[in-house]
Amino acid sequence: MERIAGQFGRVEPRLRARQLLLGLLADLPRKNCWTIAEHTGDATPDGLQHLLGRAKWDADLVRDDLRAFVLEHLADDQAVLVMDETGDLKKGTRTVGVQRQYTGTAGRIENAQVAVYLTYTSRHGHAAIDRALYLPKSWTSDPDRxxxxxxxxxxxxxxxxxxARQMIERTLDAGVAAAWAAGDEVYGDNPHLRAALERRQLGYVLAVSSTHRVPTPAGGQRADRLAKKIPKRAWQKLSAGRGAKGHRWYDWAQIAITAPGPAGHQHLLLRRNRRxxxxxxxxxxxxxxxxLSTLxxxxGSRWTVEETFQSSKTLAGLDEHQVRRWDSWHxxxxxxxxxxxxLAVTAALERRDQTLADDGTSPNGLIPLTCNEIQRLFTALTARPTRDLAHRLRWSTWRRRHQARAQRSHYRRQAALQP
Known part of the structure; x- marks a missing residue:
């Protein structure tokens, strides 16, 4: 709060922002202005609604403070900027950006609001640092709406x-240290985004569709057809990173590409599921x-954005807002x-001070503090203490020991199944 306090010209919105942050970190079954106001002792939600809708403060300046906070603790010159979108299911037609559209949240076409996020991923940890609301043409072509x-x-x-390009360029212009960008097919199949990243000398690994045409000396060829020409000896077994249940092992191969544009090295990378x-x-x-191991x-870092979505929605109420207007959403x-x-930075600082075993556990037989566990402790000890300290810490130790046993079991099972 000290970091962002200067963005509020009056003490009242500053206190309301602190109140909202405490509510977002609280262990509430659902988080919106009504539930948070009740939780924090207000008689009505009017104060929080005023903060979101009418108070004078700039969300973009707070976003810049957010980025600086993440960079202060997670900065890495080999960091990856991961771009992806997520949808929030909404009813009605008046909420900004809502229309019937495909969203991966539901896995089908639904009435939803979609936004693109940028996650900063480094060897220390990961957190979202920027956001952009997607306005469909049904909105931008309707000035009254x-x-x-x-x-x-x-x-x-x-x-x-x-x-995504606007957010990446804004991040790089702010002096953020990053070496790579990553994203799914929506971004990889877009030649203008790839060209913009190349002009900024930012490396990328972007998923593309099987029908994506790859430049070759013989002309453009589909990616799936090139894959059929790769000899068996060209495939290598490598891990895309460690997950909750062990390493994510795949077979990998690459094909060099000669494409017009700034000097650099381009490849078509192929991943094959071993099962x-x-x-x-x-x-x-x-x-x-x-x-190849770097690519x-x-x-593998692309999965961090999915973890960020899940964690920020589950723990911080990212998708539980009930606001309709542009400023309120931002x-x-x-x-x-x-x-x-x-939560993410606190968890990263906890991991940084520990030496972990190959199965991800610490010498005392516990997994490092997770965002979920930090939120539980923060809620119990700071936001709303309802039990004594010893009780809460005993439960924290029990949960982490139980999770460590489950994680070791997953690693042993995976090791037994590996050829």
Whole structure:
């Protein structure tokens, strides 16, 4: 709160922002202005609704403070900027950006609000540092509808890759140290985004579709057809990173690409599931030569954005807002990301001070503190103490020991199944 206090000209919105952050970090079954106001002792939700809708403060300046906070603790010159979108299911038609559209949250077309997020992923940890609301053409082509939702006049239609590009360029212009970008097919199949990253000399590993055409001396060829020409000896077994149940082992191969554009090294990277044989395809660019293992590591970092979505929604109420207007959405989401960044950074600092075994446990037989566990302790000891300290710490130790036993069991089972 000391970091962002200067963004509020009056003490009242500053205290309301603190109140909202404490509510977002609280152990509530659902988080919105009503439930948080009740939890923090207010008689009505009017104060929090005023903070989100009418109070004078700039959510973009708080976003810049959020980014600086994350960089202060997680900075890494080999960090990856991971871009992805997520949808929040909403009812009605008046909430800004809502329409019937596909969202991976539901896995089908639903009435939803979609936004693109940028996650900073380093060897120390990961947290979201920027956000952009996607406005479909049904909104940008209807000035009256935009006016009712207080959408600024200078906001026009932008595709998801364009929103991701704007966030990446804003991040790099702020002096953020990063070496790579990663994203799924929505971003990898977009040539304008890839070209923009190459101009900034930012390496990337972006998923592409099987029908993606790859430049070759014989002309453009589909990625899936090139995959059929790879000899068996070209495949290598490598881990894409450690997950909750062990290392994510896949077979990998790469094909060098000669493509127009800034100097650098381009490849088509292929990933093969060792059990099903299913293939995935990636366009890669690096300003300097890098080994295959580095590209695989960057590919694995893309899953951190999914972890960020799940954690920020479950623990910080990212998707539980009940606001309809442009400014209100940006204010809620920015404070929710700030609340989640507090948990993510605290967890990263805990891991940084420990030497972990190969199975991810510490010498005392516990897994490191997770965002979930930090939120439980924070709620119990700071936000709303309902039990004595010894009781809460005993339960924390029990949960972490139980999780450590489960994790060791997963690793042993995986080791037994490996050829």
């Amino acid at each position: 935009c006016r009712q939702a207080a959408v600024p006049d200078d906001v026009g239609f932008a595709t998801k890759p364009q929103l 099903t044989g299913e293939l995935a395809y990636y366009r890669c660019y690096a300003p300097r030569p890098v080994p 695989v590591k960057v590919t 204010r809620w989401v920015t404070l929710a990301l700030l609340a989640h960044a507090f």
